[in-house]
Amino acid sequence: MRWRYILNTVGVLILFFGGTMVVPLSFDLYAMDRSLMPLIKAMGITLVCGIILIALFRHEKTDTMSQREGMAIVSIGWTVIGLFGALPFYFSDASVIFVDAIFESVSGFTTTGSSILTNIEGLSPGLLVWRSFIQWLGGMGIIVLSIAILPFLGVGGMQLYKAEVPSPVPDKLKPRIRDTAMILWKVYALFTVAETLLLMIGGMSFFDALNHALTTMPTGGFSTKNASVAHFDSVYIDVVITVFMLLAGINFSLHYQLLKGRPLAFWKDSECRFYLAMCLILTLVVTANLYRTVYADPGQALRYAAFQVVSIVTTTGYATADYELWPGMSQIIIFLCMFVGASAGSTGGGMKCLRIMLGLKYCYKELFTMIHPRSVSHIKIGGKTVTEDVVRSVLGFLALYMALFALSTLLLAGTGVDFVTALGAVAATIGNIGPGFGMVGPVDNFAQIPYWGKWLLSWCMLLGRLEIYTLIIVVVPEFWRK
Amino acid sequence: MRWRYILNTVGVLILFFGGTMVVPLSFDLYAMDRSLMPLIKAMGITLVCGIILIALFRHEKTDTMSQREGMAIVSIGWTVIGLFGALPFYFSDASVIFVDAIFESVSGFTTTGSSILTNIEGLSPGLLVWRSFIQWLGGMGIIVLSIAILPFLGVGGMQLYKAEVPSPVPDKLKPRIRDTAMILWKVYALFTVAETLLLMIGGMSFFDALNHALTTMPTGGFSTKNASVAHFDSVYIDVVITVFMLLAGINFSLHYQLLKGRPLAFWKDSECRFYLAMCLILTLVVTANLYRTVYADPGQALRYAAFQVVSIVTTTGYATADYELWPGMSQIIIFLCMFVGASAGSTGGGMKCLRIMLGLKYCYKELFTMIHPRSVSHIKIGGKTVTEDVVRSVLGFLALYMALFALSTLLLAGTGVDFVTALGAVAATIGNIGPGFGMVGPVDNFAQIPYWGKWLLSWCMLLGRLEIYTLIIVVVPEFWRK
Numbered sequence: 025m026r027w028r029y030i031l032n033t034v035g036v037l038i039l040f041f042g043g044t045m046v047v048p049l050s051f052d053l054y055a056m057d058r059s060l061m062p063l064i065k066a067m068g069i070t071l072v073c074g075i076i077l078i079a080l081f082r083h084e085k086t087d088t089m090s091q092r093e094g095m096a097i098v099s100i101g102w103t104v105i106g107l108f109g110a111l112p113f114y115f116s117d118a119s120v121i122f123v124d125a126i127f128e129s130v131s132g133f134t135t136t137g138s139s140i141l142t143n144i145e146g147l148s149p150g151l152l153v154w155r156s157f158i159q160w161l162g163g164m165g166i167i168v169l170s171i172a173i174l175p176f177l178g179v180g181g182m183q184l185y186k187a188e189v190p191s192p193v194p195d196k197l198k199p200r201i202r203d204t205a206m207i208l209w210k211v212y213a214l215f216t217v218a219e220t221l222l223l224m225i226g227g228m229s230f231f232d233a234l235n236h237a238l239t240t241m242p243t244g245g246f247s248t249k250n251a252s253v254a255h256f257d258s259v260y261i262d263v264v265i266t267v268f269m270l271l272a273g274i275n276f277s278l279h280y281q282l283l284k285g286r287p288l289a290f291w292k293d294s295e296c297r298f299y300l301a302m303c304l305i306l307t308l309v310v311t312a313n314l315y316r317t318v319y320a321d322p323g324q325a326l327r328y329a330a331f332q333v334v335s336i337v338t339t340t341g342y343a344t345a346d347y348e349l350w351p352g353m354s355q356i357i358i359f360l361c362m363f364v365g366a367s368a369g370s371t372g373g374g375m376k377c378l379r380i381m382l383g384l385k386y387c388y389k390e391l392f393t394m395i396h397p398r399s400v401s402h403i404k405i406g407g408k409t410v411t412e413d414v415v416r417s418v419l420g421f422l423a424l425y426m427a428l429f430a431l432s433t434l435l436l437a438g439t440g441v442d443f444v445t446a447l448g449a450v451a452a453t454i455g456n457i458g459p460g461f462g463m464v465g466p467v468d469n470f471a472q473i474p475y476w477g478k479w480l481l482s483w484c485m486l487l488g489r490l491e492i493y494t495l496i497i498v499v500v501p502e503f504w505r506k
Numbered sequence: 507m508r509w510r511y512i513l514n515t516v517g518v519l520i521l522f523f524g525g526t527m528v529v530p531l532s533f534d535l536y537a538m539d540r541s542l543m544p545l546i547k548a549m550g551i552t553l554v555c556g557i558i559l560i561a562l563f564r565h566e567k568t569d570t571m572s573q574r575e576g577m578a579i580v581s582i583g584w585t586v587i588g589l590f591g592a593l594p595f596y597f598s599d600a601s602v603i604f605v606d607a608i609f610e611s612v613s614g615f616t617t618t619g620s621s622i623l624t625n626i627e628g629l630s631p632g633l634l635v636w637r638s639f640i641q642w643l644g645g646m647g648i649i650v651l652s653i654a655i656l657p658f659l660g661v662g663g664m665q666l667y668k669a670e671v672p673s674p675v676p677d678k679l680k681p682r683i684r685d686t687a688m689i690l691w692k693v694y695a696l697f698t699v700a701e702t703l704l705l706m707i708g709g710m711s712f713f714d715a716l717n718h719a720l721t722t723m724p725t726g727g728f729s730t731k732n733a734s735v736a737h738f739d740s741v742y743i744d745v746v747i748t749v750f751m752l753l754a755g756i757n758f759s760l761h762y763q764l765l766k767g768r769p770l771a772f773w774k775d776s777e778c779r780f781y782l783a784m785c786l787i788l789t790l791v792v793t794a795n796l797y798r799t800v801y802a803d804p805g806q807a808l809r810y811a812a813f814q815v816v817s818i819v820t821t822t823g824y825a826t827a828d829y830e831l832w833p834g835m836s837q838i839i840i841f842l843c844m845f846v847g848a849s850a851g852s853t854g855g856g857m858k859c860l861r862i863m864l865g866l867k868y869c870y871k872e873l874f875t876m877i878h879p880r881s882v883s884h885i886k887i888g889g890k891t892v893t894e895d896v897v898r899s900v901l902g903f904l905a906l907y908m909a910l911f912a913l914s915t916l917l918l919a920g921t922g923v924d925f926v927t928a929l930g931a932v933a934a935t936i937g938n939i940g941p942g943f944g945m946v947g948p949v950d951n952f953a954q955i956p957y958w959g960k961w962l963l964s965w966c967m968l969l970g971r972l973e974i975y976t977l978i979i980v981v982v983p984e985f986w987r988k
Contacts, residue, residue, distance in 0.1 A: 092877070313920075352928055353919035360912050383905050390902035394975060395574070395985050419901045420872035423865045426908065430842050437835035438795075443943070444926060446838055461925070493876060502877050 035077025042070030052150030059148040066111035106130040132158035134489035137245025137341040137458030156238035163242020172204040245341030245458040252343040273338035273366030294406040339373040341458020343466035362451040373456030439477040453484040517559025524552030534632030541630040548593030588612040614640035616971035619727025619823040619940030638720035645724020654686040727823030727940040734825040755820035755848030776888040821855040823940020825948035855938030921959040935966040
């Protein structure tokens with residue numbers, strides 16, 4: 025463990041991050057908004073802290089990074105950036121207490137989209153952009169993390185993707201990260217620009233269109249409106265956002281392949297087929313459930329069902345309807361979707377379709393082995409055999425996810441919230457969704473969660489975002505030894 | 507697959523089962539109750555059907571039984587007996603429809619304790635005894651199943667117990683089942699007699715004491731009173747029942763060892779330590795949570811907390827308090843307890859402490875392997891290394907349990923019940939608990955569940971009781987081939 029190296033890298037991250045605050049600042053300047061000070065103060069503190077860290081922990085350039093160092097940098101980096109990202113909220117006149125600022129910032133960087141702000145439309149343009157922008161940055165981080173870093177650290181079965189990443193230098197982690205990142209970020213940026221334009225065509229202002237594009241692509245879900253996407257009440261806008269949410273939930277290396285001229289990339293990937301089929305089937309079931317019980321018109325039922333199912337499966341969290349008023353079956357589908365999540369290698373959260381598929385295949389294999397005890401069978405994904413240790417690591421991930429879900433629900437209920445809210449809030453944060461159930465439903469927010477509950481949920485968001493293992497391993501004392 | 511043999515064995519089971527209807531009949535005779543007819547009709551039909559089956563499918567005596575045949579007999583036997591057990595309810599003047607009678611009977615045999623009867627105290631003595639008696643018979647079945655049959659069929663990691671069963675003839679299944687069964691049933695009967703006497707000392711009538719003893723030992727939870735155990739409102743009775751519920755949740759081979767003169771049997775078993783420690787800790791947490799929020803007196807808080815936590819962890823399901831009026835944290839604890847369940851080899855349901863322990867150890871091992879990739883570590887339970895295939899089969903069980911829980915919740919919600927009821931009712935039936943949440947809370951019952959929901963929940967009860975695999979494997983077409 026090279027501590028100087030780790031802290032130096034974190035310092036560089038913070039410095040870079042401080043620099044990005046120029047973006048929201050420019051929006052406040054353009055709008056001639058009086059409230060420049062929060063952003064200027066936050067930027068100053070962030071830049072100074074970054075410079076101090078770099079100066080204190082000088083380290084020669086290196087092209088190697090051990091597995092442990094990688095995990096430490098990811099976990100510490102993400103947490104620290106969550107803290108600095110809170111400064112603009114804390115200094116603003118939205119009069120939030122410290123934990124609220126942290127919650128909002130972590131919710132942004134983890135692309136969760138849960139909010140403690142009760143009057144979003146009262147924020148300055150700069151702060152609104154800041155909220156969206158940290159989600160967009162978080163999404164960039166996630167793409168790199170899930171496609172270029174975690175597969176090599178062997179986290180939760182992500183090794184499966186090793187082969188599918190464009191890899192110029194196979195055995196060196198750092199150059200690979202850089203090159204892969206540049207390619208995928210271009211795809212990410214392209215989609216963001218395309219969505220902004222399409223939303224503007226639909227009648228959104230440039231400001232609203234940009235902000236929604238910035239939070240759709242990372243499956244974040246922060247909106248510039250109190251009523252979320254329901255504010256615009258436009259079928260066209262609903263359709264555009266639904267399509268881009270769907271795209272954001274697909275493995276970004278498939279987008280890369282598609283743009284490289286392989287039109288069947290989506291179809292050839294078994295996870296992508298599973299994901300798209302699931303979205304389609306659940307949308308149809310919810311539509312059937314809503315028709316005549318909530319909406320008299322089947323078109324309306326389809327519109328709201330599709331948007332809400334895709335919004336939750338992709339873990340975006342925008343709302344066009346209050347699903348807490350829907351019949352029990354639709355509510356249960358929404359709740360279960362919070363656990364499933366989108367594809368691995370996308371910006372979505374949750375357990376990921378790939379792991380669910382592997383888990384189901386594993387169950388089937390176990391049944392088959394009981395019937396034919398002497399048969400030797402292997403689990404295959406997309407025609408390729410999955411190795412034993414990947415299967416074990418996926419099952420461990422699923423078990424750990426459920427165990428931590430249960431524990432966090434218990435602790436959250438201990439802060440005084442009710443049964444449904446506890447289940448809903450933890451499912452929504454550990455899965456990086458946004459809205460939950462009960463007190464934190466799609467038309468409510470997290471402001472009423474007790475003080476310690478907000479800390480707990482911030483931790484849940486980080487836990488989910490860093491694929492459980494990466495964060496929890498840093499907490500095991502054994503990790504730091506020797 | 508020797509079909510004649512399977513159907514012959516099922517016929518013997520039905521015949522034996524018809525014979526046991528003499529027990530409730532004698533209570534109706536003694537009470538000179540007019541309502542003898544339901545039981546006489548049911549007994550007649552059952553006996554005749556048993557005789558027909560045996561006569562149609564004659565089969566020479568055999569001492570061997572294949573794994574598949576074992577599973578087929580268990581699954582078919584349990585289901586068929588559930589059907590015949592419904593006859594007395596169906597013929598009675600409790601005016602239940604057919605599915606209700608099935609639900610009540612399956613709930614009895616699977617020792618679940620969920621009821622669709624709204625006025626229990628209005629039943630004839632014979633029917634009341636029938637309800638308790640089928641739970642007691644179900645418990646006997648479970649002990650044999652979980653200690654003498656499933657370990658040899660390799661179901662869900664139960665192989666772990668192979669070594670701990672007294673085994674006179676190691677390689678023949680049938681003699682072993684018979685001998686083990688006789689020993690463990692003596693223990694079971696002994697506890698039942700002891701509890702009856704202790705409850706009578708506390709002021710219960712012989713009839714009530716016997717009925718409650720008959721439903722405590724199988725962790726069933728049917729009561730002769732509408733208000734369940736709360737009806738008696740006696741600290742002494744609460745304590746006696748709590749102790750016997752705790753005992754019923756312990757592996758019966760440990761009771762056997764204890765009675766054989768090994769006083770430290772409980773302490774030496776790591777699952778038993780886990781189970782008792784969990785009951786203690788959760789009781790204390792719930793007590794702290796109830797004190798001042800629900801009960802002003804700490805003694806009262808402890809009394810109701812202990813009873814309800816033990817009742818749910820052991821999957822008995824008696825009620826002395828309406829936990830739906832408790833604070834969120836206590837409710838979440840009760841809900842999570844429904845999944846954990848009691849010890850393997852006890853009459854309790856749920857996932858079982860042993861599997862939860864193994865799952866947690868597995869997660870820890872995975873984390874350890876990430877830190878020290880080259881280390882070789884094994885999972886140990888009670889000092890003994892657990893083999894890879896047991897670990898795999900336990901993880902498969904946990905994954906299948908959660909997957910079927912999710913699916914059943916979805917389907918139940920599809921019949922029209924609300925979010926909380928769907929979660930609560932499925933958790934309570936698949937775990938063989940009894941009361942759930944929402945519409946089926948501890949002071950409500952399952953009468954209001956829609957028609958198809960009752961079928962679904964009856965299936966869930968069987969699924970949970972037969973350790974998932976045994977029942978689900980019969981549904982896989984592959985099982986019947988060749």
